Amino acid sequence: MLSQKINYMIPIPTQEAIHSPRTFSMIVMLIALSLFSGIAKAEGLELNPDELKGESTKKAVSILQNRYFLKAWRPEVGVLAGSVTNEAFTKTRTRGLRVGVFLNEWVGLESQYILTTVRDSADRKALNQKTYRDRTDANKIVVADAEVNPIQSFQDFVLIGAPLYGKVNILDLAIVYVDIYGAIGLSKVGTQQGTKTALAIGGGQRFYFAQRWSARLDFRNRSYSESRNGTESQHNSWTVDGGVSFMFR
Secondary structure, rough: OOOOOOOOOOOOOOOHOOOOOOHHHHHHHHHHHHHHHHHHHHHHHOHHHHHHHHOOOOOOOOOOOOOOOOEEEEEEEEEEEEOOOOOEEEEEEEEEEEEEEEEEOEEEEEEEEEEEEEEEEEEHHHHOOOOOEOOOOOOOOOEEEOOOOOEEEEEEEEEEEEEEEEEEEOOOOOOEEEEEEEEEEEEEEEEOOOOEEEEEEHHHEEEEOOOEEEEEEEEEEEEEEEEEEEEEEEEEEEEEEEEEEEOOO
């Protein structure tokens, strides 16, 4: 019980006694005493939080542990496969090798060599089916075609920065370590017009499944100058690839 009923024997004063200052003071003191006693009893009640909140049946989520391996000065080698994404008249598939090493846990160097397989896209095949007569020779039939500069290879030399690091708990069954990285450097792009020097900028995400093995999803752009319709123009070649890598030591 938070409160209890308190009975006091208070004499009923007469009409004359009420007007007496002494009697009036005694009545006020008795009322104050009764109120204070009730408040003191209520404040003295203690509650047990464990009894109020009840018991939980939910299982606690496991805490993500610290990474148990380092990347610094561990050479790595990997393979990759992907495609060039922004060629309108060709389908360009990529495959290659990459090697690299982290100088510390956040910064590293990497080189990759990529070869391509180039095929005509559906747009180019449809365009090649169109014919017209030559303006200078009405008897000559000309097949319509697009001006393309097929990419034959990439050779990248880049600086890798991986400032973002985290871990993913997969259904409380496995911990996968994750790096989000950026890359900047130079690339030698082999084309039908010759080798072009390009600025390479990219980024991606790596998933470390063990101390030595990792998988990667990489996006990269290489910007270089090429000839179109007799004039030099800037071209951006976007690639996306996936691959696996092996770390030594």
